[in-house]
Amino acid sequence: MRSAAPVRLAAPAWDIAVPVRPSRLAGVTMAGFSDRATSLVDVEVVPHPGVMVVFDLGDRALVVADGKGREQRGCVVAGLAPDRARGQGPAGSFSCLQVRLSPVVARAVLGAAPELSGVVLSLDDLWGADAVRIQERLRAARSWEERFTLVDVALARRHDEGRAVDPEVAFCWGQMMASRGRTRVDGLAAEVGWSRKRLWSRFRSQIGVAPKRAAQLIRFDAAAHRLAAGQAAAVAAVDSGYADQSHLHRDVLTFTGVTPATVASAPFLAVDDVAWPDRH
Structure with a gap:
């Protein structure tokens, strides 16, 4: 694992970890985040050209909300250009693994491209019991590198089973x-x-x-x-x-x-x- 130096922002101070090796899937990048702040974590998502999957690993639930007041907890998926999405978590216990997927890859890994656009969903709605299993395994993992590997294997498997774009x-x-x-x-x-x-x-x-x-x-x-x-x-x-x-x-x-x-x-x-x- 390549662990970056803490990045100090206006409110939280993030510890960021990134994988040693790139994903086996082109168009997939991952990072792990831990927050050492003493105040509430509140970060607005700036839209980017990718689909975001967040695996919550903190002691208390991370909440990701969209601009319409709908909230998701646990494993969360934000489609392309989500409407005013923001993440909030309690002080001192925030930890998550975030995955960014090219929409070309997301089509096979997640499916339902039109339904994902602009919204925030629970990964449970797309993966069912698989989402629960991988969340449990990620929480039991002892290192960021182990977590990155677990997610990478799961993404690759679903990609191979999914429907590719033209x-x-x-x-x-x-x-x-x-x-x-x-x-x-x-x-x-x-x-x-x-x-x-x-x-x-x-x-x-x-x-x-x-x-x-x-x-x-x-x-x-x-x-x-x-x-x-x-x-x-x-x-x-x-x-x-x-x-x-x-x-x-x-x-x-x-x-x-x-x-x-x-x-x-x-x-x-x-x-x-x-x-x-x-x-x-």
Whole structure:
């Protein structure tokens, strides 16, 4: 296990652990979090181009809520661009293992792509008794590396048993990620030999969002990390492919409901370079 130095934010001080080896599945990254703070943990999720699975390992329940007041505990799944999702946990006992899945992988591992988009669900609803079993094994594990291995094996097994996305859809997602959301979607349809209507339909049903929305989310993610790194909003907008600063401002409001300045100081982004160094 490669254990990172604590990351000290405005409220909590996180201890972060990451696996020594990458996942056997491309598009899967993991990190373990422990909180040594004396106050309530309260972190708003900044949307990113991935599906998030959280395994709660703390003494008392971690609660993940969406913007509609619905709450989930234990093993939680947040789909692409969840609506105002936030995690809360009691002081001094917060611990979780977080997995980020490319939606291309999430299709086989979790299934139900359209139902996952924008919402927060219990993993029990998707995996049934398997979710309970892996939660018990993770709590019994003696190290982060053992936990990472347990999750990786479970994901790989379900991936092999699941239904993969079309190669054309996977290609289009990969091109969007490589270009940081700047690739023209109509050009992708022509490149894979599909009509625009067919790409829209297959992409939406297998990834969970329409291609244009996916590109918007990927571009927002790139800009959000530039803001968190200290870039001025005008510079981050240009470098991320936005027409101007007001265009970036609109996307930030769409995905988070707050201003670029607020996103720049978000604790959820402050840990990314440590927990997800290979996110792109």
